[in-house]
Amino acid sequence: MEVLQRNQRNYMGEDLDGLSLKELQSLEQQLDSSLKHIRTRKNQVMYESISELQKKDKALQEHNNLLSKKIKEKEKELTQEELQNSMEVNPNETQPLESMITTAAGLVSFLLSA
Template identity: 65%
Template sequence: MGRGRVQLKRIENKINRQVTFSKRRAGLLKKAHEISVLCDAEVALIVFSHKGKLFEYSTDSCMEKILERYERYSYAERQLVAPDSELQGNWSLEYNRLKTKIELLQRNHRHYMGEDLESLSLKEIQNLEQQLDTALKHIRSRKLMMEFWLLQNQLMYESISELQRKEKAIQEQNTMLAKQIKEKEKTLAQQAQWGQQNGNAGPSTVPTFMLPQPPPCLNIGGAYQEEGAEMRRNDLELTLEPIYSTHLGCFAA
C-alpha cells in the first residue's frame, strides 16, 4: 500500500520545522549541484532561514556573476515590455540593486578582514576559510611566478652582459689584427718598391748589407798546410841559430 499525498503546510513545531529545514536544505543543495554537473548549467541558489541566516550555492562562476547576468537579462526583458511610465520605477530598482550589492561587498570585506564573524554560522565560517585558503594559494602561485620571472630576467640580463663583453673583446681583437695586417701590407709594399728600384738601377746600387755574405772557406789541403810548414821552418831556424853560432865560433878559434 502506497503512501498518501502529504498536504503542504507550515510545520507548527519549531524543532520539527528546524529539522525539516536542515534536511530539505541539504537535499536542495545536492539537487542544485547535480543539475549543474549533469546539465552543465550555471545554478545560483539563495536560501534564508526563518531566523534570517543565509545559505547559498553557486557553480564554478561566483554568485555575483550569476546575479549580474540575471539582472542584465531581466532588465533587457523589462525594457522590451515595459512602457515609458515604468522607467522611473526601473531606475529605482536599479538603485536598490546597486545599493544592496555595495552592502554585500562591504560585508564580505569585513568578513575577509576578520570582523563581524559572530553573526556567521559554522558552515559560513568554513566557506569563508575555504575562500581565504584558495585566495592564499592563488597569491602564493602568483608570487612564485613573479619570482621565477625576475630570476629569468636576471639570468637573461647576465647572459646579455656576458655576450656584450665577449663582443667587445672580439672587436678589440679584430682591430688589432686589422692594424697588424695594414702594417704587414705596408712592409710588403716597401719591399716591392725597393725591389723595383734595385731592378732598374742595376746590381751595383744594392746595399752591401742586403746582399748575402758568402761563408768563410778554409783550404785545408793547400794554404793551411803551407802556413803550417812555414811556421815549423821558422821555429827550426830559431832553434838551430845558437847551434850554428857555437860551431862557427869553434872553427874560428
C-alpha cells in the first residue's frame, strides 16, 4: 500500500528527491506513455462528438428545408383561396394584390402559431 501511495505522489511530481536518475527516467517514460494514451483517447472522443454534431446539423437543415417548403405551399394555398374568395364575394371587383398578400401572410402566421 505504501508503494502505491509513493508511486502516486511521484506521478504527481512530489517526493522526487529520493529517486535515482534511472528511476526518474523511467517515471518520465511512463508519464509520456500515459499522456500519449490520454491524448489519443481525447482526440477519439472529440472526433466522435464532431461526427455526431455534423449528423444532427444535417438532420436539422433537412427539417428546416421541409418546414420552409411547407410554409411556401401553405402561403400559396392561402393566396389562391383568398383570391378565389374575393372573386366569389364580388366577382366584378378585385382586391389589390398587396391587400391579398397581406391578408394571406396574416393567415399563415395565425395557422403557424396554432
